[in-house]
Amino acid sequence: MESKIDEVWEKLFDEYKILEKIEKHDFFSISAKEIKAKRVEPRIMTKFDSKDVLPKIFKKNHLTILPNSRGSYLIGKFDAYKDLEYKEIKPAIVHFPTWIKTFPSFQVSSEAVALNVAQMTGMIDLVLNSDGLEEGRAVSTITGRLGSGKFQYRINLHCKPRKIFEFKVNNSQVEIDGGFENLNKLAVIEAKNILPNSFIIRQLYYPYRIYQNLGSNKEIIPIFFTHVDDIYTFYIYNFSEPMNYSSIYLVKQMSFIIDENLNINIDAVKEISNSSPNKDDNDSTPFPQADNFTRILDILQRIKKPKTKEELGDEYDFDPRQGDYYGNALVYLGFAKKESSKYKLTALGEKVANLPNSNIRNKTIIEQILSNKCFNEAFKESIKCMNLDLYVIQKVMRNIFDSKYSGETIKRRSRTVKSWLSWIINIATSED
Known part of the structure; x- marks a missing residue:
């Protein structure tokens, strides 16, 4: 669905022949006054903190916009963004x-x-x-x-x-x-x-x-x-x-x-793994495709008030499709359900969302992750070789899902499995 921002930028690009001028000069200069003539605030039309929220015409043509004075901006194929290289490390x-x-x-x-x-x-x-x-x-x-x-x-x-x-x-x-x-x-x-x-x-x-x-x-x-x-x-x-x-x-x-010592040890995680119900995947709930587990836990807090994938995208500065991925990840874990296009917390999700980041909360989360056969088997195999190896995880997934997923799908989903297991292993420590 095209937003108001997308619509206005399409008109500006057409009116000022912006693509043609960038092709010729490497940039196009546009003023706040020219943007405001379309009855929109220049700040709304130019402030894109993440590349995920750039207007469609910018994404399609690898363009970004940067200010060069208090009232003007340059549009060009500028290398303006940096991927955030987040790692799960013990705080x-x-x-x-x-x-x-x-x-x-x-x-x-x-x-x-x-x-x-x-x-x-x-x-x-x-x-x-x-x-x-x-x-x-x-x-x-x-x-x-x-x-x-x-x-x-x-x-x-x-x-x-x-x-x-x-x-x-x-x-x-x-x-x-x-x-x-x-x-x-x-x-x-x-x-x-x-x-x-x-x-x-x-x-x-x-x-x-x-x-x-x-x-x-x-x-x-x-x-x-x-x-x-x-x-x-x-x-x-x-x-x-x-x-x-x-x-x-x-x-x-x-x-x-x-004030929190996150010191669940690996032996405690092994006990959780050994007592896992090893549930098979439910075909009505998509296998998760959400590679940042800390972000999943943050979104758990944000759906205390039910939200659609579009609302999650707006809050998180990313495409609504990613809002769907992260919302569905919470459904997969049993922390959320989807009703009338909105993600809302289950009773378990409310319980977890109301706890601070602590050993008690994290134990419940680990139990939910490892209750699923794919994650539990991948955890056991990874512990054996003392390494979170994508090849090992993919081998486990091929054995479990047989011909259900293509090779490419398994490669993509294995990154999610590795990320979630990495979160577990990085909070599981033998330190006192």
Whole structure:
């Protein structure tokens, strides 16, 4: 179904012959005034934080849009997004100061409050001092909207042979979710209370360049931050070439949890596996195709109020088809059911959704995953060889499903099996 944004962009592309001009000049400049003439707010028409939510005509032609001043934008085949390389890792435990009484972690619902919690529990200091140097407590500095000033950068274009575009910025509006400073480092943070597939690099790069222009000799640390399923995760990035927008790379991921020791051990998981009912798949419930298990648990929270696949897509900045995949994954686990096109929690789903991220909750989730024959057999085989190997998982799936799924389908679905088992194994630890 075509959205209002898709419809307006189709009209603008047609009216201004945008594709033809990009083919000739590598870009097309459009003003906020020209967009507003279509009776829509320019911010709604130009703010696409994930590549999944780009308008159809942009996706079809490998285009993105970036601001170059406060009232204008360039459209081109810019390499503007970065896939979020999320890994299931055991979170480090931090604690609230004993005198804080207002922030139990499971009630943190906004990005701004999540950043406050990250600072007061010492997460920010641990991230900025992660190289082992003691650089003092970080303080919150610049946040909110500000002008970029003037700067220039190079950005890769999606074309063959590869081209580089020289992009000039003149006082574009920039929004900083979090700015923190200690003795030797400046951190700029983009915060999300979802786990997106990708993010627009501009949200880190423009503030990074603003900080560079301060003339300080402090190291600038661009960080993408997520608060999902009671886990606070910092993705620490750098730019190998400061003047090249496309040179971003991930340095490390650091994850934290407050006051919870997630210490289910592997022996406990083996007991769950051995007592599994080994249920065969129900043909009325699609085999899951949702590769990020932490995102599944976040969506479990979001359907406390029933939602359609389109509503999930809107909340999560991805295509409604993915909303369906993740909703169906919760149905498969017995945590949700689908009624009148909406996903709603079952009694078990409500019970799990109302628990914080804890051993009690995670034990129930593991029981539900391993109650299914495919996941349980794949877990047992993986434990035997002490490795989550896609080949081993696919072999298990071929034995169970025989000719039900094609080879390609099994390859795709095996990634989901591996992801879910990875979540289990990464919280199952022998540490006390």
